[in-house]
Amino acid sequence: MATEHTAPMQPPRTETGWIGWARFNLFGSVPSTIVTVVSAPLALWACWAGLSWVFTTADWTLVTSRPQQYVIGIYPTEHAWRPLVGWLMVSVLFGLAAGMWKGAALRIAIGYGAIALVVGLLPYGALHEGVNMPLDIRLLVLGNLPVLAVAYWLGTTEAVGRPRWLIVGGLVTYVLFLSLLVGLPGVTAVLPGVTAMEPVSPRVWGGLMLNLILSVSGIVLSFPIGVALALGRRSNLPVVKLMCVVFIEVFRGVPLITLLFVSQVLVPLALPENFPVNSVTRAAIVITLFSAAYMAENIRGGLQGLPPGQAEAARALGLPGWRVTVWILLPQAVRNVIPAIVGQFIGLFKDTSLVYIIGMLDILEIGRAVVQGNVEFADNGRELYLFVAVIFWLITYTMSYASRSLERHLGVGQR
Amino acid sequence: MTSLTYQGIPVWRHARILGWTAQIVSAIIVIAAVAFFIYNLASAVEERDIPRGWSFLSREYSTPISESLLPYEESDTFAYAFLVAATNTLTLSLVGVAFATVLGIVIGSAQLAGNWILSRAAKVYVEFFRNVPLIVQLFFWYIVLLGLPQVREGYVWFDAIYMNNSGLSLPWLKAQDTVLAWGIYAAVAVAAALAVQQVAIRRELRTGRPSYPLVWASVTAVLIGAVAWVSLGAPLVIDLPRPVGRFGHLQGGIGLSIELAALLVGLIIYTSAFIAEIVRAGLQSVSRGQGEASRSLGLNAMETLRYVTFPQALRVIIPPLISQYLNLTKNSSLAIAIGYADLTSVAKTMTQTAPAISIFLIIMAIYLLFSLGYSLIGNLYNRHIQFRGG
Numbered sequence: 001m002a003t004e005h006t007a008p009m010q011p012p013r014t015e016t017g018w019i020g021w022a023r024f025n026l027f028g029s030v031p032s033t034i035v036t037v038v039s040a041p042l043a044l045w046a047c048w049a050g051l052s053w054v055f056t057t058a059d060w061t062l063v064t065s066r067p068q069q070y071v072i073g074i075y076p077t078e079h080a081w082r083p084l085v086g087w088l089m090v091s092v093l094f095g096l097a098a099g100m101w102k103g104a105a106l107r108i109a110i111g112y113g114a115i116a117l118v119v120g121l122l123p124y125g126a127l128h129e130g131v132n133m134p135l136d137i138r139l140l141v142l143g144n145l146p147v148l149a150v151a152y153w154l155g156t157t158e159a160v161g162r163p164r165w166l167i168v169g170g171l172v173t174y175v176l177f178l179s180l181l182v183g184l185p186g187v188t189a190v191l192p193g194v195t196a197m198e199p200v201s202p203r204v205w206g207g208l209m210l211n212l213i214l215s216v217s218g219i220v221l222s223f224p225i226g227v228a229l230a231l232g233r234r235s236n237l238p239v240v241k242l243m244c245v246v247f248i249e250v251f252r253g254v255p256l257i258t259l260l261f262v263s264q265v266l267v268p269l270a271l272p273e274n275f276p277v278n279s280v281t282r283a284a285i286v287i288t289l290f291s292a293a294y295m296a297e298n299i300r301g302g303l304q305g306l307p308p309g310q311a312e313a314a315r316a317l318g319l320p321g322w323r324v325t326v327w328i329l330l331p332q333a334v335r336n337v338i339p340a341i342v343g344q345f346i347g348l349f350k351d352t353s354l355v356y357i358i359g360m361l362d363i364l365e366i367g368r369a370v371v372q373g374n375v376e377f378a379d380n381g382r383e384l385y386l387f388v389a390v391i392f393w394l395i396t397y398t399m400s401y402a403s404r405s406l407e408r409h410l411g412v413g414q415r
Numbered sequence: 416m417t418s419l420t421y422q423g424i425p426v427w428r429h430a431r432i433l434g435w436t437a438q439i440v441s442a443i444i445v446i447a448a449v450a451f452f453i454y455n456l457a458s459a460v461e462e463r464d465i466p467r468g469w470s471f472l473s474r475e476y477s478t479p480i481s482e483s484l485l486p487y488e489e490s491d492t493f494a495y496a497f498l499v500a501a502t503n504t505l506t507l508s509l510v511g512v513a514f515a516t517v518l519g520i521v522i523g524s525a526q527l528a529g530n531w532i533l534s535r536a537a538k539v540y541v542e543f544f545r546n547v548p549l550i551v552q553l554f555f556w557y558i559v560l561l562g563l564p565q566v567r568e569g570y571v572w573f574d575a576i577y578m579n580n581s582g583l584s585l586p587w588l589k590a591q592d593t594v595l596a597w598g599i600y601a602a603v604a605v606a607a608a609l610a611v612q613q614v615a616i617r618r619e620l621r622t623g624r625p626s627y628p629l630v631w632a633s634v635t636a637v638l639i640g641a642v643a644w645v646s647l648g649a650p651l652v653i654d655l656p657r658p659v660g661r662f663g664h665l666q667g668g669i670g671l672s673i674e675l676a677a678l679l680v681g682l683i684i685y686t687s688a689f690i691a692e693i694v695r696a697g698l699q700s701v702s703r704g705q706g707e708a709s710r711s712l713g714l715n716a717m718e719t720l721r722y723v724t725f726p727q728a729l730r731v732i733i734p735p736l737i738s739q740y741l742n743l744t745k746n747s748s749l750a751i752a753i754g755y756a757d758l759t760s761v762a763k764t765m766t767q768t769a770p771a772i773s774i775f776l777i778i779m780a781i782y783l784l785f786s787l788g789y790s791l792i793g794n795l796y797n798r799h800i801q802f803r804g805g
Contacts (some may be wrong), residue, residue: 025531032530039532239438243445253741253786254779255748258759265771269459270452350548357751364551385555389547396546 054386062370062377063387067119067133069370070391073206073361075181082200083209084140086177088147091116093173095148096166099155104405108398109148116144174216181205181213202280206361208391214284215349221288222348223341226295231325233300244296251293257357259286264358283355291348298340302333335410342403346396353392364388456772471769472497478764480756482672493769500761501781507675507757508744508785511682515743516736518683519690526695537691544688549746552685557677557753566664575655583676584656587669597650600643607639608632674755678747686743690736697732698724729800737793744785758782 014020026036063070072083091112098109120141122133133141154160183199205213232244251259263286264279271277306329314328334341356365367384371377377384426432460467476496477489483499484506491499525537544552561580563569569579577584615628659666671679701724709723710716751760762778 025529028529032528035528035530035533039530039536043532043536237434237438239442243441249786250779250783253783255745255759255782257748257751258762258775258778258782261759261763262775265766266456266775269465270456272455273459346546350546353548353550354749356550364548364554368554381558382555385551385558389543389551389555392548392551393543393546397542400546 058383058386059380060383060387062367062374062380062384064122066370067122069207069366070363071207072209073366074204075206075209076200076204079183079200080137081140082180082183083177084137086173086180087116088140088143089173089176091144091147092151093166093169095151096155096161096169098148099152099157100161100163100166101409103409104402108402109152111398113145113148116141116148120144174220178213202278205280206363206366208363210280210355210360210362211349211352214280214287214352214355215345217284218288218291218348218352219345222291222295225288225292227299227330229292229296230299230303233296234303248293248296251290252297256287256290256351256354259290260354260358262286279358279360283358283360287348287351287355290351291344294344294347295341298337298344299330299333301340302335302337303329305336306332338403338407338410342399346399349396349399350392363391460772466770467772468770469773471773474769476765478768480761481754482675482756493765496761496765497758497777497781500756500758503756503761504744504747504758504781505785507678507682507747507750508740511679511686511743511747512740514679514683515686515690515739518687520694522687523691523694524698526691527698541688541691544684545692549681549685550749550752553677553681553749553753556680557673560673560677560680563673566658577656577658580673582673583671585669585671586653586655588651589654590651593647594650596647597643600639600647604636604639604643608636611635672755674750674753677753678750678755681749682743682746685746686739689739689742693732693735693739694728697728700731701727726800733793733797733800737789737797740789740793741786744789745782 014023026040027033068077068080072080075083094109094112098106120138181200182202184197185199229244229248232240233248235241235244260283263282267277267282268275310328310332311324314324319327353362353364355362356368361369367388371381371384459465472494473492475490476493478496479489480487480496480499482503484502485499487496487499522537522540525533526541528534528537563578563580566579566581569577571577575586609632612628612632615626615631618624619626619628656670657666658664705723705727706719709719714722747757748759750757751763754760758778758781762774765774
């Protein structure tokens, strides 16, 4: 009789480690083996060709020689500190969120800080004669890092690290950022000679900043409008329902480009003469309403997916009508359709690249202006579009990453 | 004795009265806003003498349309120009939808493949093309295609497919004079085949012996086709593109301009990435046990996919798929960015010589019509494949 434990046998070496992995994932069956044999060299060649194009053939001068234009467009250089101060305020929000939630929010904030570091330290002068970033601008960009760190620390504290402060901070940042960009004419009137806050026309807003402003405005406003439309469409008041259905179907049935044209040609006519509405506002309104119509359908889907017992139970407990909707139905409905809602936000961000149709210089159009306006860049279109694609991809991918971690956090599909 | 009259809730808290008040107030606000906009529009039109009305529709458009499926001349009317542009958009949409669906299904299934390289490649494809704005992709494909060699040095395959920087030329079918008579034969053939199939099915049900309804139906159709061929000759001939003249311009076949080719490539790749995600989610929604049960009943992998997994996944796939078809149709309006004459870009040009308000109303109506068409077909098909009680 055996008195000693026999050590368990090791699994066969071909079943574990990278050999086992390859056996299961690359050579699992005859067709799989054929696919591997054919596609592995192809994939390696594609990676090699792509990387060698990016690092040797491609000429990135059109990006590196004028980084400022891609970020803030043709916003006057002497006022460039204004969007940069706005950037500092945004860093506060990222830092707070990272300190409060850790996890994915922290990883996003680290990536965000890394971008600020790279932008602030890049040796532009070494790359191109005469192109350099002034020291004050560099310091403002690098200032994002300490701001991020302090905000992170604040976020971890009990007193500040609450979602409500993040929301308040977000709204304050939004308003301050826009007023910084527009300028405060009152300042020059009161203190003649102080030109720091003189007005800057929204016509010169541009670059990635314009895409971000339009999409943040759209996201913030289209969500409540979408909720209202979804509730209106499900209400049992026929007139309200009809108006919501017509609005939703018209905005969903027509391309955004057509709506942007309409906004450009008809909206100025439909408003009283001299009504102060500039093209940025018009574009923001159209993008918001377009997105709200889609948002309404997403939220309606979420509401339809809820079992009727939820509303009945809430009513049986004595909750009055609107509170059933706001406290019981909407939170569950929105939670269930987070992927669709974030997908809609991503779509909205991508759609901001269409504003060039009405003559605005977003990151794509400013790049096209660089290519078309300079003979030396005439053949560099591919580099430009790849660069813009990567910028858009980074931001949209971050959004879907945040959405996935939010879903995990809320336990969607696990309750 | 105190009267027990029912006091009731006060009027201002009565649900029905509250409801009606809300409706009337909101209706008044909306109608007032719309009336305000229309009044401003009308007075602006009056004051600034902006063209209006619908009489322009019968006027000559007298502006070229760069490329169209229907024959078009500059002396044609605005109304016909609308038809030409709408046909262009519809063609784009149908061709795009067909290719995007096939590509999307292939890539969506590849995402679930057991082979690591294949599933990774499919994932990268989806994540990249879905997350980059279509307009950036269109500009990219456009300059890539513009970088192709000139006509005389272009790529030629099998002396039939020509690709160069002025476009793509493919073989196409050319209708002969007998095509109408062929149509009649075809109708007869279809009717006869259906009748034969029904007879065979009945026989199979009655006798229990296999009667091969599909085989007999096909034989009937082929026989009638053979009669037609002998009596009429071929209905269509293949028309090959061929270079003509000193500069080697291509004639014959069907030609796609660079703009159209770039637009199609961009739309198909962009939409297929979305469709791939829908297909993947649909296939994953079918519970694993279904496939395992089917395998243990003796169906092979292909039959399991064809008869068990896919039909069930289809129920999840169809509704979002239809909205992708709609998106593709609407996204085709980005044609204006690279200069293909679709509905939106023709309409934009028209606004220079005709009333903008009428033109926008017309194109919005046409796009809504397309949307309704796709939704209608989609919903009918969706109802057809849903679970039926029983």
